[in-house]
Amino acid sequence: MNLLSGLLRLFVFPGLLFAMPCAWLFVWIERKAVARMQRRVGPPFLQPFIDFVKLMGKRAPERSGSEAFLMRLWPLLSVASMVGALSLLPVLPNSGGFSGDLVLLIMLLELPSLFTVVAGFSSRSLFGEVGSTREAIFSIGYSLVLLTAFGAIAMTSTSLRLQDACQSGGSPARWIALFAILLCIPAKLRLNPFSTVSAEQEIYAGPLTEYAGPELAFWELAHGLEWVALTGVVAAFVLPSSGAILSGVLFVVACIILVLLLSLAAAATARLTLRSALRFYWRSGFAIALIALSVATFTRMKP
Amino acid sequence: MNILRMLLDNLLLGPATVLFPQYPPTPASFRGAVSNDAGQCVGCGTCAYVCTSGGIEVRHYVRDYEWIYDPGKCTFCGRCVDYCPLHLLTMSADRPDAYGSSGELKHVDRLPYPVCAGCGAVFEPVNQLLLERAFGEVSSQISGSSRLCQKCRSELRATEMIAAMGGKK
Amino acid sequence: MNLMKRLMCACRRRSPWIFHMNAGSCNGCDIELVASLSPRYDAEQMGVLLQGSPRHADILCISGPVTRNTLNAIRTVYGQVCEPKAVVAIGSCPASCNAFAGSPVVEGPLERHIPVDIYVPGCPPRPDAILNGIARAAKILSERGSAESGRRSEP
Numbered sequence: 001m002n003l004l005s006g007l008l009r010l011f012v013f014p015g016l017l018f019a020m021p022c023a024w025l026f027v028w029i030e031r032k033a034v035a036r037m038q039r040r041v042g043p044p045f046l047q048p049f050i051d052f053v054k055l056m057g058k059r060a061p062e063r064s065g066s067e068a069f070l071m072r073l074w075p076l077l078s079v080a081s082m083v084g085a086l087s088l089l090p091v092l093p094n095s096g097g098f099s100g101d102l103v104l105l106i107m108l109l110e111l112p113s114l115f116t117v118v119a120g121f122s123s124r125s126l127f128g129e130v131g132s133t134r135e136a137i138f139s140i141g142y143s144l145v146l147l148t149a150f151g152a153i154a155m156t157s158t159s160l161r162l163q164d165a166c167q168s169g170g171s172p173a174r175w176i177a178l179f180a181i182l183l184c185i186p187a188k189l190r191l192n193p194f195s196t197v198s199a200e201q202e203i204y205a206g207p208l209t210e211y212a213g214p215e216l217a218f219w220e221l222a223h224g225l226e227w228v229a230l231t232g233v234v235a236a237f238v239l240p241s242s243g244a245i246l247s248g249v250l251f252v253v254a255c256i257i258l259v260l261l262l263s264l265a266a267a268a269t270a271r272l273t274l275r276s277a278l279r280f281y282w283r284s285g286f287a288i289a290l291i292a293l294s295v296a297t298f299t300r301m302k303p
Numbered sequence: 304m305n306i307l308r309m310l311l312d313n314l315l316l317g318p319a320t321v322l323f324p325q326y327p328p329t330p331a332s333f334r335g336a337v338s339n340d341a342g343q344c345v346g347c348g349t350c351a352y353v354c355t356s357g358g359i360e361v362r363h364y365v366r367d368y369e370w371i372y373d374p375g376k377c378t379f380c381g382r383c384v385d386y387c388p389l390h391l392l393t394m395s396a397d398r399p400d401a402y403g404s405s406g407e408l409k410h411v412d413r414l415p416y417p418v419c420a421g422c423g424a425v426f427e428p429v430n431q432l433l434l435e436r437a438f439g440e441v442s443s444q445i446s447g448s449s450r451l452c453q454k455c456r457s458e459l460r461a462t463e464m465i466a467a468m469g470g471k472k
Numbered sequence: 473m474n475l476m477k478r479l480m481c482a483c484r485r486r487s488p489w490i491f492h493m494n495a496g497s498c499n500g501c502d503i504e505l506v507a508s509l510s511p512r513y514d515a516e517q518m519g520v521l522l523q524g525s526p527r528h529a530d531i532l533c534i535s536g537p538v539t540r541n542t543l544n545a546i547r548t549v550y551g552q553v554c555e556p557k558a559v560v561a562i563g564s565c566p567a568s569c570n571a572f573a574g575s576p577v578v579e580g581p582l583e584r585h586i587p588v589d590i591y592v593p594g595c596p597p598r599p600d601a602i603l604n605g606i607a608r609a610a611k612i613l614s615e616r617g618s619a620e621s622g623r624r625s626e627p
Contacts, residue, residue, distance in 0.1 A: 039511040054480075058554045213554055
């Protein structure tokens with residue numbers, strides 16, 4: 001993968017230029033679907049874009065000391081890591097990639113939650129710190145499941161290259177691992193029943209309580225890009241490879257189906273407490289991921 | 304799965320929302336902003352006295368009086384409507400408008416005191432309904448003297464009484 | 473650039489995020505505000521979101537006569553809302569203290585302490601009246617924002 005194709009993947013497809021409208025589309029679909037399931041009308045089509053522009057136009061408050069720099073740094077880094085994760089996704093066939101980019105993808109997907117934790121502490125606000133603590137505890141829960149599931153997927157493929165991992169074909173271990181990943185996605189996206197961290201109106205606004213204006217705009221953008229990246233990871237493993245344009249279209253369609261599924265789960269459930277959510281991940285989630293890893297290991301060890 | 308059934312029904316039923324700026328109609332007995340039948344008002348001030356929130360004020364000047372109502376201060380309890388002796392106050396059946404600056408919706412009725420047919424001085428307003436309540440049947444004598452001020456009225460009575468007793472002063 | 477200004481103006485009007493504060497209210501107005509988020513009135517159709525932090529909001533919705541205990545909180549939170557901002561006073565209490573006027577623990581109408589843009593009369597106002605007030609405040613907000621940016625760009 002040379003520099004030009006790398007830059008194209010980063011900034012055009014499936015990078016920034018493709019992912020930003022996708023992010024706004026997915027966020028809108030989720031809000032509209034949840035609204036319709038609650039017999040409401042929901043926001044108009046361009047609402048996430050309008051929210052983004054409005055937030056860019058607000059004047060963030062004057063900040064002194066280290067906060068001024070750090071509070072502008074973390075949202076930018078979150079967006080950057082998400083764009084990086086998106087550029088690694090093998091949407092188009094034969095899109096190259098490099099050995100070990102599966103590991104890089106996992107790391108880039110984990111970074112935004114890490115940045116959220118640090119962001120809450122950087123804001124030097126009590127509510128931010130409480131939110132950060134909750135996010136940190138929460139991420140211990142789902143990260144275990146997520147990493148085990150990715151380990152199982154790596155086991156079922158021939159190499160640590162994402163391209164090969166996606167083309168390795170379906171196996172029982174892979175489907176179980178993808179199901180485990182799907183269980184973790186609501187936690188990363190702050191959806192019910194795992195919206196414990198930024199429990200609105202319960203602990204003010206979670207880790208991002210003090211962020212305003214353009215900083216908040218980038219946090220919301222990072223959140224939208226997380227939608228695309230996470231649903232994209234599952235979609236990339238689920239879809240068979242086909243022609244160029246068809247792959248792109250199928251990718252978006254598969255992602256939208258996942259978005260609708262997640263919205264259904266979000267509308268149907270209530271928020272779990274921290275303990276219940278952790279118990280769920282450490283028991284059921286980890287059990288499923290462990291089964292996937294075991295099946296993957298045994299099938300690999302068979303002569 | 305009860306909740307999934309509920310969500311499916313919600314999707315099939317469609318939104319229950321009343322699209323902005325339309326709004327669900329108010330019932331016929333809705334308590335909205337108060338309005339006064341100014342022509343009949345006698346300025347007794349009962350409404351201002353019973354008002355819970357200081358939304359109604361009655362101010363008396365030399366030749367006229369004011370009935371002042373601010374929907375911004377009103378609590379829409381309806382005590383003024385209940386207690387007005389002449390039942391002149393009504394409440395609108397629609398919600399009051401939002402406004403931008405304090406006191407913008409204030410409504411002032413400036414009503415003149417009646418002028419005496421005899422001497423030209425101002426006197427307390429009189430209302431037909433109150434006369435009926437006081438005297439039962441309102442004769443032409445009573446309605447005639449209701450157009451005079453206190454002083455002229457008592458002079459008229461004195462003249463009539465003297466005439467009735469034989470005309471001696 | 474005129475196009476950017478018009479875009480920003482339109483976006484500010486169509487995405488009014490609100491933060492609600494209770495300045496000693498009886499909760500009637502608060503209940504009606506939350507009712508305006510319910511399916512029948514659906515504030516989200518206008519892009520209204522109830523936020524958990526004043527830093528995230530554009531419009532501050534305040535109910536209640538300003539009691540002595542809440543006075544400092546109101547002033548602090550008003551300072552925390554980022555520009556451009558607007559204030560909506562819900563109900564008759566912030567406008568005139570209603571039945572509580574003259575009480576020693578009530579610090580008077582809201583406009584004595586912070587600038588108020590829209591008053592929504594009622595005790596409590598209907599949810600659709602509250603939405604109407606928020607929509608008008610969003611319009612004021614967008615005009616204020618464009619006026620400010622115009623002033624800032626002048627030498």
